[in-house]
Amino acid sequence: MLFKLQDKHIKEMLTKLFKNDFKTSIMAVACAFVIFANVIALSAAEKPVPSLQGKKVLYVMGGWDGHEPKQSAEVFVTWMRSEGAEVTVSETLDSYLDAELMGSLDLIVQIWTMGKISNEQEAGLLKAVQNGVGLAGWHGGIGDSFRDNVNYQFMVGGQWVAHPGGVIDYSVEVTNHKDPVTKGLKDFSMHSEQYYMHVDPNVKVLATTTFSGAHSPWIEGCVIPVVWKKYFGKGRVFYSSLGHVMDDFKVTEAMEIQKRGIRWASESKYQPKEEWREPVYK
Ligand SMILES: [Zn+2]
Numbered sequence: 256m257l258f259k260l261q262d263k264h265i266k267e268m269l270t271k272l273f274k275n276d277f278k279t280s281i282m283a284v285a286c287a288f289v290i291f292a293n294v295i296a297l298s299a300a301e302k303p304v305p306s307l308q309g310k311k312v313l314y315v316m317g318g319w320d321g322h323e324p325k326q327s328a329e330v331f332v333t334w335m336r337s338e339g340a341e342v343t344v345s346e347t348l349d350s351y352l353d354a355e356l357m358g359s360l361d362l363i364v365q366i367w368t369m370g371k372i373s374n375e376q377e378a379g380l381l382k383a384v385q386n387g388v389g390l391a392g393w394h395g396g397i398g399d400s401f402r403d404n405v406n407y408q409f410m411v412g413g414q415w416v417a418h419p420g421g422v423i424d425y426s427v428e429v430t431n432h433k434d435p436v437t438k439g440l441k442d443f444s445m446h447s448e449q450y451y452m453h454v455d456p457n458v459k460v461l462a463t464t465t466f467s468g469a470h471s472p473w474i475e476g477c478v479i480p481v482v483w484k485k486y487f488g489k490g491r492v493f494y495s496s497l498g499h500v501m502d503d504f505k506v507t508e509a510m511e512i513q514k515r516g517i518r519w520a521s522e523s524k525y526q527p528k529e530e531w532r533e534p535v536y537k
Pocket residue numbers: 322394395448498499500
């Protein structure tokens with residue numbers, strides 16, 4: 256469609272080039288170039304996220320049982336393997352100490368709510384991501400792990416602080432319709448925990464949620480990010496606050512966002528760095 260449009264425009268411009276005066280011709284050529292550049296930029300930004308075919312993934316599960324780490328493996332490890340990924344499943348943070356394993360990875364998916372991480376384990380994880388291993392996760396699995404570790408939180412880009420009212424009805428607003436992770440998706444409803452998070456203002460936010468104030472009146476109308484992407488060193492980091500329990504991923508959009516985010520994060524070593532810096536406080 257876009258290319259057809261572009262061809263038609265260029266034909267019109269070229270017709271003018273031969274029929275009209277010199278000034279009009281120069282403008283026509285300039286217009287053609289602008290259209291060309293826009294089409295190329297658009298197709299690069301809208302390129303769909305590739306599959307996990309051939310990717311090396313470490314799936315680390317543990318921490319608080321309420322977030323269903325073991326059940327999550329049945330959902331996500333099964334799916335990643337079906338995409339052709341080579342997945343190593345680990346139930347210990349000691350995997351982050353294995354320098355050879357960490358250096359061989361494309362992606363780490365972690366579901367580890369709360370718990371403790373040693374300085375050495377944290378250093379292994381952070382170093383791998385800085386060197387270009389992607390990190391993807393959801394809810395408390397990466398957004399409420401290791402509360403004592405600020406460097407870990409610096410990497411993730413946000414930390415859970417409250418879910419007023421517990422499991423409630425709320426909506427998710429898809430705010431970025433161009434990014435491949437949320438492209439084509441409409442706003443949707445959840446019956447789950449609505450995460451109120453402290454978020455790094457430099458992440459690229461793709462979806463948000465608005466608090467009604469029903470359970471904490473002073474936050475009525477507050478808008479908090481739900482889905483974001485960012486970098487930590489060379490590594491891509493993807494986060495969605497959806498997924499308190501595995502049933503939450505029965506919501507089509509929640510699952511689709513998570514799958515696309517995992518795929519996006521797995522590409523750190525193969526794709527050029529994306530730029531989106533838009534300082535919100537400037
Ligand atoms: Zn939860």
